[in-house]
Amino acid sequence: MIPKKEIDKVLAGYENDSITIGTIGSHSALQILKGAKDEGFDTLAICTKDRAEFYKDWNFIDNVLVIGSYKDILKKNVQEKLIKDNVILIPHGSFVEYVTPKSIEEKLYTPLFGNRSVLHWESDRRKGREWFNLAGIKIPKEFSHPSEIDRIVIVKFPGAKGGRGYFLARNEGEFNKKIKGIKLTMKEKNNFTIQEYIIGTRFYLQFFYSPIIKKVELLGIDIRYESNIDGLVRIPSYLLAGYEIEPGYVVTGNIPVVVRESLLPRIMEIGNNIVGASKRLFPPGIIGPFCMETVCTEDMNFVSFEISARIVAGTNLYLQGSPYSQLLYDEPMSTGRRIAREIKMAVDIGKLAEVIY
Amino acid sequence: MIPKKEIDKVLAGYENDSITIGTIGSHSALQILKGAKDEGFDTLAICTKDRAEFYKDWNFIDNVLVIGSYKDILKKNVQEKLIKDNVILIPHGSFVEYVTPKSIEEKLYTPLFGNRSVLHWESDRRKGREWFNLAGIKIPKEFSHPSEIDRIVIVKFPGAKGGRGYFLARNEGEFNKKIKGIKLTMKEKNNFTIQEYIIGTRFYLQFFYSPIIKKVELLGIDIRYESNIDGLVRIPSYLLAGYEIEPGYVVTGNIPVVVRESLLPRIMEIGNNIVGASKRLFPPGIIGPFCMETVCTEDMNFVSFEISARIVAGTNLYLQGSPYSQLLYDEPMSTGRRIAREIKMAVDIGKLAEVIY
């Protein structure tokens, strides 16, 4: 793990009045860079050759840096260029997936918005549960061995792969049969998590924690739109008789939603508790956007089955602000723009290092 | 029932240039108070202690009044304070549920936006049907006794409980078995309604009737997002074999939708007819927001299964305006803001009493 003070040293060399906001071209890059431009920053998309033309096409993207593969962002000459250009990188789901948490922790010297210590807490399931427990967050029952399965469960695999390979099972036999069929490496397969499948309405809560104004904000809520499951369940069951088509849970998009207002105090409590616990576990704790993936059961309890400790793709719905951001800001405030705003505020009061690691 | 002229007398004592818009902290209070603030009013959230911190946190809420229980809003000292502060209360679903229609009718002397006579017409199912019939609104077949059930029906229980306890049944046997299992009091259970379950697309039509400009406006449309049903149907049926999980219909959120334009003339007719009939049944009729809960069948007919004669939670989607409000207003116009606008217009032309009861 690169120590915080080494990143601070790099940051100390930055010219604060010519910062560039950069990210990898994928996931929520358009939102992030549009928001950065709206807040007055120069912007940079870093991508492979096949996507360069796509990212060059937008007015709000000042520069596109083409690299051979996403891991090339770690190369000495690339990082030197980024640092020379005063680039602050914004991590997102694909960024972390492409570059890998380990490489970010150990080899990425370029300043990153947020606290990179969170990667460790997020990628290790045991640590994740410790965090949730300390925050008093209700989680689904987990089964450590397939033989323990006694209800409908969902089997998941780690990493930000957008749901690929996930499957449902009702018992050990189904588990064994299905895990054989999925297209993952042996190593990935062995890293399975067996979670009770919680039945209810799904709410993906898009939070933002600002260490500058010391406040947790709810910036939006979405529902994931997953293939093939959201198509499969639209075929009447009698027509599916004879076709045991396996459901898939690959995230392909997002649908907007609002939650019953009487549930909002509990939701804000979840957000605040997650931040509070993170400050104790890995000070200064989580910084910027994070998303709680929850299901609201019929008795109005939220069960949280995952945290994404960075901007999530569901925020792409709210380029112009969400029904929640609009309660907080009279301007259009996407999560991408909120990140840039936080950096701007931090620069203005001379506390940039507090939102960077 | 408190006579209109008694409320008018209270209202006559109000200082019209320092009106406060108040409501109970729940349901659509954030939207209502944000809209009131945008229209230049002082704002007040009334809530129990556990929610006080949550409501104090918003910039657009000037004051939070903490009461022991929601019914305490009826207490003499509380009402005296509200009246002294020139508070106009905005009723919403939870407001009516918490305080009860009967108490609002008989004990709430504080001026209320809208016509409180509607409570009577809405809570009595026979009266409700009379209203719908006079308006020429198509309603689902109702069965007065479980023995008459000859198709898929939905069994509902009165009150603004957000769908709690609702269940589906196909015959008397299923009815009897299922009604035993639900968690409601005996009195609530006996108050069941058995409705034909209409299959089609659900549209919750958010109307607003302005007695000031004498016009029905469509301000938005939503789809309710209900637990557990919207999670249950996302499990492929072969995986549910052996688990007869009972569907639940508790409203937990709302999803935005627009309707085919060729259906809009019929929709406006429904809104206009409901207002017209209300003027004949309980003059001056319905005032302000109301929602028709409809299903659009495959042959493009709207069947209306309920009316909510006040602001509904689905309007929370449209803080910044909906695709329909945007046809009417070049500013962001939520239903909450529209209420405040109506009060402002009424004050400006000296007709506040016409929108209050």
Place this chain on the structure above:
Amino acid sequence: MIPKKEIDKVLAGYENDSITIGTIGSHSALQILKGAKDEGFDTLAICTKDRAEFYKDWNFIDNVLVIGSYKDILKKNVQEKLIKDNVILIPHGSFVEYVTPKSIEEKLYTPLFGNRSVLHWESDRRKGREWFNLAGIKIPKEFSHPSEIDRIVIVKFPGAKGGRGYFLARNEGEFNKKIKGIKLTMKEKNNFTIQEYIIGTRFYLQFFYSPIIKKVELLGIDIRYESNIDGLVRIPSYLLAGYEIEPGYVVTGNIPVVVRESLLPRIMEIGNNIVGASKRLFPPGIIGPFCMETVCTEDMNFVSFEISARIVAGTNLYLQGSPYSQLLYDEPMSTGRRIAREIKMAVDIGKLAEVIY
């Protein structure tokens, strides 16, 4: 087919500083006329008597022309009036359905936004496939005879009827049984298409091609909300046992959605390729809005099952702009407004004839 130069001759007689944007009152007329008004044009809704009152009610509609039936738009005196008033007509789905492609091609001398040659390519399925193949667009397998059905298929009927009569079948027997039951004329029934039913998430991609700025824009994405299917699948399957209710696919509304950003480059490629192929097949090719109806399969491939070569009703969601239009325009930019903007830009640079046919 009326030759382009005859329309150009009509257009040459227009006073370019007093153009009226007109369309038939249905489908997306409100959006089109609101957008035209926002861009400074006079506006005209053409409709039958029963809808006149509805269309007269909107501030942004300057004139309503009442005609006996939609085909009356072809009458000499009606067209003369439209031409005298410098009306440019905007075609939409119901416009084409009501007036028919053949009549538009052969009898409508009033200038139309877009390239009317596209009607031919869109209504003839063989030509449509030629277009898709040239553009390298993946399409579902089609079966020319019911006896070939070897998987779940959807059977469709041509024309912009919004999904009426569509049904699913698994084999020839089901096909024969179901086609008997549907309410269509014999001629319509014989015009069936049997398509493989692709399972995945549905994305209706709303594009706009501008010959003025020579660019394909993605202005929004939606999901269709269809009756009765979207209600039917919300009934748990065990409750449907014994009721083989036939699913229906009549489009009744639309729900907003965003797509995973990593899929956007492929989506833009689809849009660009469709435009490129159209330029070769029927120069100058497609002009203005078009919609690709796609399903995203679990392995992240887009299968396109239809094109609508004009504004689609799903754009009605985005009166105030979509998450995609907001990346392109800092003003609220609906597809309706974008059309008017294109006409305005064309007028300004003296190239109106390039966007009209």
